[in-house]
Amino acid sequence: ETGVTQTPRHLVMGMTNKKSLKCEQHLGHNAMYWYKQSAKKPLELMFVYNFKEQTENNSVPSRFSPECPNSSHLFLHLHTLQPEDSALYLCASSQGGTGQPYEQYFGPGTRLTVT
């Protein structure tokens, strides 16, 4: 595997379900990100992890819970979601640290549908 991988690619879940999205990067990076991409809206940054420490949480509802066990893996745990949470969820990674314009590398995304 190369680059950034995400599983599953598609997920349909009911509002009472619990599921998890998985992201893995094979680039040796130390920063990882979750984004939400909804139709007709700009990409929304949800969470940032830098060297496994969460450094950003953009007022994301608690029904979304991130986990970063190591610098290569990132999870997004989902529970009691709402239909408006249906979107493409993108994972990205970059070199870690601060103050440098590191570009981010994106995975293919998980298309989530909440019924």
Place this chain on the structure above:
Amino acid sequence: AQSVTQLGSHVSVSEGALVLLRCNYSSSVPPYLFWYVQYPNQGLQLLLKYTSAATLVKGINGFEAEFKKSETSFHLTKPSAHMSDAAEYFCAVLHSYNNNDMRFGAGTRLTVKP
């Protein structure tokens, strides 16, 4: 706070014609700017980035962008469009130097007509 605005949510060109996708930025400090492309059912792929070196930046697939401070612009161009260029394009600015917080524009969908 840093932000970008993409002018035109949809651009249509003929194959072989010039591609021009517009992006204006707002930044209180010298900005770091990026262009990404997203093909259907895929993630975003970096086309090019501006990091205060040369103002004309060349990227992949024949694209380039010019940083113009006086116009606060970072427009993306390609001399001759190919059918394979049809995709959504996003301009982005590094919002926070502390955590690589990147802010994206709303995107421009490029259609290429035969």
